[in-house]
Amino acid sequence: MKNDLETIKKEIRGLVSELAEIPVKDLRDTARFAEDLGIDSMKALEIVAAVEKKYRVIVPEEEIPTIRSLQQMFVLIEKLLNK
């Protein structure tokens, strides 16, 4: 399970890096999407849609404001995958 989670984290970092056009090396897990990385609402939505498609999960709209960093996204995806 630990390996799975590490793989998922790596994949999500890759997705965010590609969609937000930020090199993986610059993506700290605790960096805030909007304030530190300049990810706007449209890019955030693209990231959510890409994650939903990849892992076949639905991210509820009310959860979106709580995802403010990669770290928080990992927690949410792990929770959704374990449902």
Place this chain on the structure above:
Amino acid sequence: MPEEWDFKRIQSILPQRYPFLFIDKVLHADAIKKKATCLKNVTINDYFFEGHFPENPVMPGALILEAMAQAGIVLYAVIKPEIAAKHPDYYLGKVEVKFLNPVRAGDQLIIEAQGVKIFDNAGIINAKAKVGEKIAAEAQIVFGVKARHG
């Protein structure tokens, strides 16, 4: 029950006006199915044919894309009616589009917008513009929605 929209209702939602309004009628707009189907009658009197092109009047691809984006606003408005009623600004964010067949004077352009993900402040739609069964263009459009200031 989805219902047709006439131009008055369209103009109550879409901020665009002549010469930049490319939806004549909304045939269906369904919040549950997240789908809007709109119509644009393309006529030789459309102003853009004067220059695009005098000898070969085809509707500019950029304007077909604009029509698809406007269908996206219609879809957003049925899914988020309270926000749309406040006349926010709509922004194009990112577009992936393929132009497959020309649209000519006399064609009836049917524009379908299917919601992929629609949130309060942004949305993703897949759109198709068709003439009969022929697909003229298809696109994925990411747009933003912001309350108007001032």
